[in-house]
Amino acid sequence: MMxxxxxxxxxxAVAAYAPTQTDIIFxxxxxxxxxxxxxxxxxxxxxxxMASDKNIPGHDVCxxxxxxxxxxxxxxxxxxxxxxxxxxxxxxxEIVFAHSRHTGEAPKSQDCLECHQGVDTATVxxxxxxxxxxxxxxxxxxxxxxxxxxxxxxxxxAKMAQLVHPPDWKHSHKFEANAGGKSCAPCHQSETFCSxxxxxxxxxxFVHDLNxxxxxxxxxxxxxxxxxxxxxxxxxxxxxxxxxxAIPLNHLNRNWSPRNNPMYHADAARQDIEACAxxxxxxxxxxxxxxxxxxSDGIRGTNPSxxxxxxxxxxxxxxxxxxxxxxxxxHLYTGVSGVGFCGYCHGDNGx
Amino acid sequence: MGFQKNRRSKxxxxxxxxxxxxxxxxxxxxMRKMVSAPLVFYFVCFVASxxxxxxxxxxxxxxxxxxxxxxxxxxxxxxxxxGVRLGIHDAFxxxxxxxxRGRVASDLSNKFSTDPDWRVFGAYLQYSPSKAFSAKAGRxxxxxxxxxxxxxxxxxxxxxxxxxxxxxxxxxPGPSFFNYDAINGWDKSNAYGGRLKYAGLKWWTFxxxxxxxxxxxxxxxxxGGFDFSYSRGNCSEFGRIDYEIxxxxxxxxxxxxxxxxxxxxxxxxxxxxxxxxxxxxxxxxVFKNEPFHQIRVNPILKINENVYGLxxxxxxxYDDDDNIRISAGASYRSQSGGxxxxxxxxxxxxxxxxxxxxxxxxxxxxxxxxxxxNYKLDTNEDDTTPSLAASLGANCQVLKEMNVRGEVxxxxxRDYKYDTRFYVKADYTLRMSxxxxxxxxxR
Numbered sequence: 001m002m003x004x005x006x007x008x009x010x011x012x013a014v015a016a017y018a019p020t021q022t023d024i025i026f027x028x029x030x031x032x033x034x035x036x037x038x039x040x041x042x043x044x045x046x047x048x049x050m051a052s053d054k055n056i057p058g059h060d061v062c063x064x065x066x067x068x069x070x071x072x073x074x075x076x077x078x079x080x081x082x083x084x085x086x087x088x089x090x091x092x093x094e095i096v097f098a099h100s101r102h103t104g105e106a107p108k109s110q111d112c113l114e115c116h117q118g119v120d121t122a123t124v125x126x127x128x129x130x131x132x133x134x135x136x137x138x139x140x141x142x143x144x145x146x147x148x149x150x151x152x153x154x155x156x157x158a159k160m161a162q163l164v165h166p167p168d169w170k171h172s173h174k175f176e177a178n179a180g181g182k183s184c185a186p187c188h189q190s191e192t193f194c195s196x197x198x199x200x201x202x203x204x205x206f207v208h209d210l211n212x213x214x215x216x217x218x219x220x221x222x223x224x225x226x227x228x229x230x231x232x233x234x235x236x237x238x239x240x241x242x243x244x245x246a247i248p249l250n251h252l253n254r255n256w257s258p259r260n261n262p263m264y265h266a267d268a269a270r271q272d273i274e275a276c277a278x279x280x281x282x283x284x285x286x287x288x289x290x291x292x293x294x295x296s297d298g299i300r301g302t303n304p305s306x307x308x309x310x311x312x313x314x315x316x317x318x319x320x321x322x323x324x325x326x327x328x329x330x331h332l333y334t335g336v337s338g339v340g341f342c343g344y345c346h347g348d349n350g351x
Numbered sequence: 352m353g354f355q356k357n358r359r360s361k362x363x364x365x366x367x368x369x370x371x372x373x374x375x376x377x378x379x380x381x382m383r384k385m386v387s388a389p390l391v392f393y394f395v396c397f398v399a400s401x402x403x404x405x406x407x408x409x410x411x412x413x414x415x416x417x418x419x420x421x422x423x424x425x426x427x428x429x430x431x432x433x434g435v436r437l438g439i440h441d442a443f444x445x446x447x448x449x450x451x452r453g454r455v456a457s458d459l460s461n462k463f464s465t466d467p468d469w470r471v472f473g474a475y476l477q478y479s480p481s482k483a484f485s486a487k488a489g490r491x492x493x494x495x496x497x498x499x500x501x502x503x504x505x506x507x508x509x510x511x512x513x514x515x516x517x518x519x520x521x522x523x524p525g526p527s528f529f530n531y532d533a534i535n536g537w538d539k540s541n542a543y544g545g546r547l548k549y550a551g552l553k554w555w556t557f558x559x560x561x562x563x564x565x566x567x568x569x570x571x572x573x574x575g576g577f578d579f580s581y582s583r584g585n586c587s588e589f590g591r592i593d594y595e596i597x598x599x600x601x602x603x604x605x606x607x608x609x610x611x612x613x614x615x616x617x618x619x620x621x622x623x624x625x626x627x628x629x630x631x632x633x634x635x636x637v638f639k640n641e642p643f644h645q646i647r648v649n650p651i652l653k654i655n656e657n658v659y660g661l662x663x664x665x666x667x668x669y670d671d672d673d674n675i676r677i678s679a680g681a682s683y684r685s686q687s688g689g690x691x692x693x694x695x696x697x698x699x700x701x702x703x704x705x706x707x708x709x710x711x712x713x714x715x716x717x718x719x720x721x722x723x724x725n726y727k728l729d730t731n732e733d734d735t736t737p738s739l740a741a742s743l744g745a746n747c748q749v750l751k752e753m754n755v756r757g758e759v760x761x762x763x764x765r766d767y768k769y770d771t772r773f774y775v776k777a778d779y780t781l782r783m784s785x786x787x788x789x790x791x792x793x794r
Contacts, residue, residue: 128584166611167659167682168649172619175589175607177494178578194492201432201456203416203774204758209722210740211764215700217728222667222674222697223625223643249729271671274627277635322597324569 025080028122032109039112039119045099046107052093095153134187150187160187217248221275237278248275258292408438409781415459418760418772429459446480472501484509490534493519495546496560497576497593497603502542503534513551519544523564541565554583571630573597585611595628601642602628615653622646641670657684672696680704691724699735700726714748739763744774754778 031037040046042057059068067074075082103111113120115132122130141148154160164187166172177184177194184193202208209215220227220237231237240246250268255261269276280287287293293306319325323333331341338347414432419425434454442449451474457466475489487506493499495517504521520543522535535541544562558578564571578591590606602625609619626642629635645667652660659682667674674696680689688705702724710716721741727734744758760772 166617167651167661167687168619168663171663172607172609172649175580178580178589178591194494201416201454203414203432204744205720205740205742205760210742210760210762211722211724211738214736214738214764214766215724215726215728218693218698218700218726220697221728222676222693222695249732273629273635273640277629318597322570 048099051097406440619649
């Protein structure tokens, strides 16, 4: 448990670190909420047709109420560095967006707040939280009423995958998907998107190395990769291993045969029974062959290769309530005291 | 009567399995095929609903793959794979959609008893008339907390404020390649479960999930799980714990915090605890199954806008052994390369890989991918096995709706000193909409 606790501590520390940054000194709340100034009084977005439009008010707009005489005190009101004010420099925009097509000719403040949530209460400039996430766009751009095509908004849609996904995305995307995939859905709307890779035929080596047929044992045995994410290991492995008679290397060792060394394969089984189960099932032909794990003398519990030595001390075990329990792979449930498997413990009088 | 059954093609339905089994004798010997009824059903639905749908999103692909295989002697094979993906929205009534994805493969140079090999990855109807609920019926992949499974059945999602309740039930198909499209009976294989997700806390999502699987009438697993995710600014975290309820064992614990720094660097830490568990009825479950712990660190170093340094260090601790894996490399735009090293339980590997992608024109790009390894699957082996895989290919956007890709592969491995393969794929994407409004503006 210790590694788990250490990890939880590290995780909690990382979770606590989440920087919030702002570059703008402007109290939206004081203007919008306290003085009831509409958004469009300062932001003339009804005519904005490009995402790169500078919809930020200039001195001419501010001067309607404020003195902008370029005295240090006046500058300090809005500029963090009044000695060298830079104003607002619009960053290059990759997206295609026209406010005018979304707001109409006479937008109301509530329309703006629909996407720019929290601006009405922001007191120290804006952050990314005040801009609509892509999920918001997809409320309308759902691919049904309005297009959800990446190219409709993103000029560099071909590079979107690189921009959005970190370089180790091939490994790390499973965590995002596991969490519910809410950030996957906006772009990957196709309901069968995952299967493009996960259920493909791996003909091009995109998911697995082209030689994976030969070296997949490295991953399967070391269990570093979760093969089971896609493959049902109890049946998937045997699909090829059975057909092509591909057996693990240790099976070729002369000691593998119980006749030569009964403990060799037993040690392997104890060390990694999961590896055994990837090809062998629990039916009697695998383990319970005559001369192997087969209690042929009819006296219960006498073959240590089958039952642990304390089999008689286990008491009322789960086989009483579950007819699918492993005991019944070999034994037959009779439900009658004194008869068959039940009779091993329960005498004729039912005690 | 028996003679007639053997000679003539016949179609018989199998009770409760909804499978048509087509047997035919004659040229090429006996051929046995299994074609799923849902495939036919959905095809009929597609044709019928296409006329009334508001949006049809479809992709048709054809692939050819030529290679050599030892079975047991060298034999050339040319596999042909035809695939289709369909999405039909507002079919018949608003909110009703149909999705399907499948492919059929067969060999052009040889006749195999398993050809044509059908696979239906998904084929289901979805009904989402409002934001309050969504229902799906048919073959679908369900991902709901610990439940990640392909089902032939139904799924219902209920949405209420910050709560999402998901429930699913059905039989599980396959997983054999050759009867993947077959629908198992309930008695043979089934699964059901659900998840309750809460996203009411800012930046956090919590989930409680449950899944039970049964094989051949026996309980295979009964698992409960808790998961959470956290995402705020440059920081994210995911955690999950699965608990085998019947066996009273923790099956899996994973937690992965990651942090992206302002300079563009990032680091992901990952802890995994997993206890191998077997079906409750499996005799293997009596063995000692010790869990293993794995720690992985994924640093990404941003050197400039285009160049990143990538690394991965994973250490796995087993009951009485361990394994270490290291990879390091760099990426430049869409090119990347690096080295891989692993040693310990499970074998050893040392190799290099590289990937180069170059855009030759607006519609044409070429790529080269290769890796070379020396590996051994058991650390007790004296000799290592060399392997090489290289692909040279090109992508061409022939039409706005059509993409063609060609690839030559060169392999060297344990079986073949040199094995040359060819791969060609053509994709045609069809999108029709009765009310396609771009909604975009002008740059």
